[in-house]
Amino acid sequence: MLTAFAILIDGLVYAAYLFIVAVGLTLIFGVMKILNVAHGSFYTFGAYGAATAIGIYFDRGWPDAGGFLLMALLAMALGLVLGLILERSVMRLVYGRDEVVMVLVTYAAFLILEDVVILVWGAQSYPTYQPLLAAGNTAVGALILSNYDLGLIATAALIAVISWWALKFTRYGRLLTAVIFDRETAAAFGINVTAVYTITFVIGAMLGALGGAIMAPKIAVTLGIGVEVIVLAFAVVAIGGMGSIEGALIGALIVGICRAAAVHLVPQVELFVIYGVMALVLMIRPYGLFVRAQPRRI
Amino acid sequence: MARHGRIAAGAALLLAAAAAFVLPDWIISLATIAFANGLVVLGLIVLWRAGLVSFGQALYYCIGAYAVALVGRATGVTDAFLLMLIGGAAAGLVAFVVGFLLARYREIFFAMLSLALSMILYGVLVKAESLGSTDGFSVASPTFFGYAPHQEKLLMALYWLVLAVCAIAAFLIDAYFRSVSGALAMPVRDNEIRVEFLGMSVSRLIHTKLVISGLLAGMGGALAAFAIGHVDPNMSYWTTSGEFVFITILSGAGSVVSAFVGSLAFESLRSFAFAMLPQLWQMLLGSVLLLTILFLPQGLGSLVTRLRWRRKAAAP
Numbered sequence: 001m002l003t004a005f006a007i008l009i010d011g012l013v014y015a016a017y018l019f020i021v022a023v024g025l026t027l028i029f030g031v032m033k034i035l036n037v038a039h040g041s042f043y044t045f046g047a048y049g050a051a052t053a054i055g056i057y058f059d060r061g062w063p064d065a066g067g068f069l070l071m072a073l074l075a076m077a078l079g080l081v082l083g084l085i086l087e088r089s090v091m092r093l094v095y096g097r098d099e100v101v102m103v104l105v106t107y108a109a110f111l112i113l114e115d116v117v118i119l120v121w122g123a124q125s126y127p128t129y130q131p132l133l134a135a136g137n138t139a140v141g142a143l144i145l146s147n148y149d150l151g152l153i154a155t156a157a158l159i160a161v162i163s164w165w166a167l168k169f170t171r172y173g174r175l176l177t178a179v180i181f182d183r184e185t186a187a188a189f190g191i192n193v194t195a196v197y198t199i200t201f202v203i204g205a206m207l208g209a210l211g212g213a214i215m216a217p218k219i220a221v222t223l224g225i226g227v228e229v230i231v232l233a234f235a236v237v238a239i240g241g242m243g244s245i246e247g248a249l250i251g252a253l254i255v256g257i258c259r260a261a262a263v264h265l266v267p268q269v270e271l272f273v274i275y276g277v278m279a280l281v282l283m284i285r286p287y288g289l290f291v292r293a294q295p296r297r298i
Numbered sequence: 299m300a301r302h303g304r305i306a307a308g309a310a311l312l313l314a315a316a317a318a319f320v321l322p323d324w325i326i327s328l329a330t331i332a333f334a335n336g337l338v339v340l341g342l343i344v345l346w347r348a349g350l351v352s353f354g355q356a357l358y359y360c361i362g363a364y365a366v367a368l369v370g371r372a373t374g375v376t377d378a379f380l381l382m383l384i385g386g387a388a389a390g391l392v393a394f395v396v397g398f399l400l401a402r403y404r405e406i407f408f409a410m411l412s413l414a415l416s417m418i419l420y421g422v423l424v425k426a427e428s429l430g431s432t433d434g435f436s437v438a439s440p441t442f443f444g445y446a447p448h449q450e451k452l453l454m455a456l457y458w459l460v461l462a463v464c465a466i467a468a469f470l471i472d473a474y475f476r477s478v479s480g481a482l483a484m485p486v487r488d489n490e491i492r493v494e495f496l497g498m499s500v501s502r503l504i505h506t507k508l509v510i511s512g513l514l515a516g517m518g519g520a521l522a523a524f525a526i527g528h529v530d531p532n533m534s535y536w537t538t539s540g541e542f543v544f545i546t547i548l549s550g551a552g553s554v555v556s557a558f559v560g561s562l563a564f565e566s567l568r569s570f571a572f573a574m575l576p577q578l579w580q581m582l583l584g585s586v587l588l589l590t591i592l593f594l595p596q597g598l599g600s601l602v603t604r605l606r607w608r609r610k611a612a613a614p
């Protein structure tokens with residue numbers, strides 16, 4: 001019983017993290033049909049930005065809430081700048097090319113940005129434990145849970161609700177839905193597709209950076225953190241169906257719970273289980289759980 | 299024209315083989331790795347001509363390498379030819395089995411599923427304590443029909459072996475491209491349904507291509523295992539697959555020779571960048587990839603074709 005509860009909580013925490021990272025990726029894919037490898041760079045920049053914010057703010061006796069706010073704001077500002085630069089300078093040149101070519105372009109951007117991180121922040125790792133200490137712990141029965149983890153779950157739920165609301169009930173969300181459904185018809189109806197692309201890419205980048213910022217206190221902020229995140233986010237998005245927000249949520253939950261169960265019950269299959277689930281889902285539903293198969297074109 | 303091309307390729311091969319006597323050791327070992335990886339790239343080109351990009355080619359590469367290392371460790375066999383064939387066959391068999399699944403997928407979904415399969419192998423290898431986990435384990439020095447060279451001689455023997463395998467593979471794949479099954483790659487890329495209306499099974503065509511590419515990647519992995527003398531799970535990580543796709547883009551799918559030229563160019567670029575700009579080598583690689591996609595969408599191979607066209611245009 002205790003193990004089951006621990007699996008549930010760990011799974012939810014991991015799923016929350018996966019969802020925050022994957023939602024930006026799936027948004028960009030849904031609208032622009034770009035599988036964005038550079039999402040890992042947004043994550044890395046967010047994490048380093050948060051580490052910088054922690055270095056500036058914590059250990060000074062200032063109220064903790066401000067520190068959390070500064071982490072998130074700095075990371076999202078970095079995401080905004082980075083996303084804007086990337087979209088306006090590079091992605092713009094390859095719109096309309098093959099989907100696989102666009103993956104490679106973002107892969108090139110990812111390689112370049114990996115070294116930009118070294119240029120800006122150096123090769124050393126940053127200590128980022130302070131927010132975890134500041135948040136404290138809560139005892140639930142025999143388990144001691146970090147408030148930070150609980151906050152992580154709440155943040156993910158909040159992002160899920162906001163993105164659902166924004167897509168269904170705001171003007172921009174409606175425009176976005178139109179573009180996702182049919183780009184050319186949307187353009188013919190007078191929607192500025194170029195602007196929608198730019199805004200979507202920037203929002204996706206900011207979400208990726210936010211994911212990095214939120215995870216920064218839980219991991220060692222050091223070189224190479226983006227490499228693993230990319231494949232994890234790919235797995236989540238592929239399970240749920242690329243371009244689907246609900247899919248990202250369900251995919252994150254499936255992967256999160258499966259991994260937590262593996263860690264608690266059979267630790268040897270921890271990594272295997274994530275990609276095993278992905279392969280299994282793709283075998284049964286090639287386009288993911290929440291996307292219907294496309295008819296073949298003649 | 300094709301005969302000229304073959305004569306030129308043969309001359310280049312002899313030149314490359316003779317170069318082993320002149321060039322310093324580090325260039326020989328760089329070229330050995332580059333040509334071994336070129337085999338993997340050749341397999342990717344086979345797929346690419348049908349419009350498929352595999353982000354999981356490291357799966358077969360890694361299986362080839364681990365098959366060599368494991369068989370060598372378990373049985374004490376050190377014969378390079380035998381082990382190489384075992385590595386290639388193991389990878390080809392895996393490609394044949396997963397091919398039943400993969401052949402149903404296209405575009406980005408094909409790339410994602412092949413990525414997932416290679417990451418499964420990575421996950422298994424990382425957790426396999428008996429196989430050295432993330433450290434991997436070392437591969438015994440190969441012998442050649444009982445001949446057991448050391449150091450410099452071993453380096454040269456391996457280099458010639460790799461060259462010979464590459465030459466045979468290039469010849470066979472070139473013949474395959476001219477065959478009906480090979481020539482149908484472009485129509486499959488353009489419009490599958492029309493190919494099926496011609497009475498061909500597209501999924502069988504793609505399955506064949508998958509097995510060929512798996513076989514080549516396995517051989518490449520086996521040779522790389524000899525050349526490096528060590529295997530580890532990173533051979534199956536997605537960045538390894540990414541590198542192979544990178545080289546494929548750099549090479550272009552124009553001809554079989556371009557795979558090896560591109561691979562050599564990539565390996566030289568990486569060694570150069572790693573030695574000269576240790577903090578910036580990824581940036582340099584990324585920039586080259588980006589510039590290739592933007593300005594040389596047909597790869598390095600297209601430079602030759604363009605020159606030839608220009609010469610033709612200039613001639614009266």
